Amino acid sequence: MAVALILLLVAVASVLFHLFSPWWWTPLASNWGYIDDTITLTFWITGAVFSAVVVFMAYCVFRFRHKEGRQAAYNPENKKLEWWLSIGTAIGVAAMLAPGLVVWHQFVTVPADATEVEVMGQQWMWSYRLPGKDGKLGSTDARKISSDNPMGLNPDDPNGQDDVVVQNDDLHLPVGKPVKVLLRSIDVLHDFYVPEFRAKMDMIPGSVTYYWFTPTRTGTFEVLCAELCGVAHAQMRSKVIVQEEKDYHAWLEKQQTFAELSGPRNVAKAAYKTESE
Known part of the structure; x- marks a missing residue:
């Protein structure tokens, strides 16, 4: 029980530290606000995945804690779960990469009057x-x-x-x-x-x-x-x-x-x- 609570506190504290951290970007002084938006999107996606994983770990620690007479079931494969994890991971990676590719294209496409x-x-x-x-x-x-x-x-x-x-x-x-x-x-x-x-x-x-x-x-x-x-x-x-x-x-x-x-x-x-x- 204590370990599960510690894991939940780690997830909550990490999100709060990010939101209220005194260390943030310097004020923007160029046209590249797109880069800030891309980094913010990356933070939200990775933060959501991090929180979900830690909360799931806390759930598993609590739900499947040791009890006398309980025996773990051996389940080496779960194709349905593997498909969902693969699809979810692919969507998350694409959501992080796509904005970066768009910004990179703008980054190296120089205006004619530069x-x-x-x-x-x-x-x-x-x-x-x-x-x-x-x-x-x-x-x-x-x-x-x-x-x-x-x-x-x-x-x-x-x-x-x-x-x-x-x-x-x-x-x-x-x-x-x-x-x-x-x-x-x-x-x-x-x-x-x-x-x-x-x-x-x-x-x-x-x-x-x-x-x-x-x-x-x-x-x-x-x-x-x-x-x-x-x-x-x-x-x-x-x-x-x-x-x-x-x-x-x-x-x-x-x-x-x-x-x-x-x-x-x-x-x-x-x-x-x-x-x-």
Whole structure:
């Protein structure tokens, strides 16, 4: 009897803790409320199954408790019960997977008017690249990464000369504008994650992954790495600052382009080469 009561208390306490927990999602700041809805649906389905299983266990413990003279009946198969369990399980799994597949399709179907922004992760810092006045990002090549060219831009690509490079600093974005985030890593697995945006994706060396979102409110939001990437993983942080469009463009005008960053270095290299000769 005591064990049955404990099991019932576990089920009730688990549901109440979920409903009244002080630890919940950060306030949504993007268009991905669908992800919250999908997670909530998953919680309800798994919570209902968990509660049903625990209550059934409590019932069995109470109903079939030991009594003198009672003998258990051996019933190795029950095809009717197996069919009901198989069908119920299939319906529950489909109910959890179907919304996720719908959201995933939306997650990787980028709007035509989205602006591309590149995020590069490395142990243990974030770097960003935004398109310049031509609205296009230049090409990159990991083999061109160096101290003078930390994001590996192709210096011969004219589309990259006006790209805005932000190294180990904060990313600024305009509110209400869709953004396609291109994700790269130059060493190990990283994961670009802003909790308020609900959007994240692994960054795989040698590949470019992506997703998109639309910031829906202004503010400063912390960037986390959601993939264990080394001893300083917890310190790999940055900020995304979402601003009104005029404030965003004012910030953008103050940033240096790839041409401006590489120009002084190339001049210095040429002068050094001339002196050496």
